[in-house]
Amino acid sequence: MPHLIVEYSANLAPFPERKTLVELNEAVCASPEVQTEADLKTRFISQNSFAVGTESSPRGFVHAQLRLLAGRTPDAKADLAERVAAVLRRRTPQPEGMLVQLSVEIVDMDRPSYVKERL
Template structure:
C-alpha cells in the first residue's frame, strides 16, 4: 500500500485539475520503487468549508496524507515524502507565485494491529501480465 489522500480547498479547482494531481502523485509514488502497483490508491477530496490563516478568501491549501504499511525505514519514508512534495510543488508553482498557498505532505505508517484489508488486485495484475 500506500493510500495517498489529497485534500484541497475548493477555491483551487479553477487553477489545479484534481485528477492531474492524482495522476502525478500516483506516478511519482510508483516511480520511487517503494510500493507495489496493486497496493497504490490515490484520491482527491475537495474541501468546501475551510479557514486559512487570516481568513483571506484567496488563501488556499493542499494537504497530502500518505498512509503506508509498516516496515519501511525512516530513510525510505523521507525519500518518498521528498519525491512527492517536489511533485506537489512543481504542479502548484504558478499558483504559489500568485496567491497565499499552504502545501503540506505527511507520510505515516499504519499500525497493522487493527488494519484489515481484502482485495484481489495483486492477483488480477499478475494474471494480466501473463502472455
C-alpha cells in the first residue's frame, strides 16, 4: 500500500513513462499520508483496445487509480488526487487535434482483507 495504477490510451504514445513514474512517486510520497516511500507501488498500463465516446474524432485518455487502505479523510484524498493529477497534466502527451481526458480516482482498500508482507 499504496498502489498507483495509471492506464492510458495507446494513441498517446510515446508516453514518457519513466520520467512520469519518478515524478508521481515523488509527489505522492511527499504527502503526509504516505508513511514509508518503499510502500508505494506505481505502474503504467497502455490500453491498445479502447474507445472514448461514440464519435470517430481522435480521442485519448489517462486514468489514474490510487488505492489506499481505508481511513483517509476526504481532504487527504482530495490532496492526493490533485498531486497525481498535477503530474499527469504536465507529462501527458497532447497530440494536436486530439481530445485527451484525464481522470484520477482514489479507492479505499478494505483493511481486514488486505495482506502485505516484505519478503
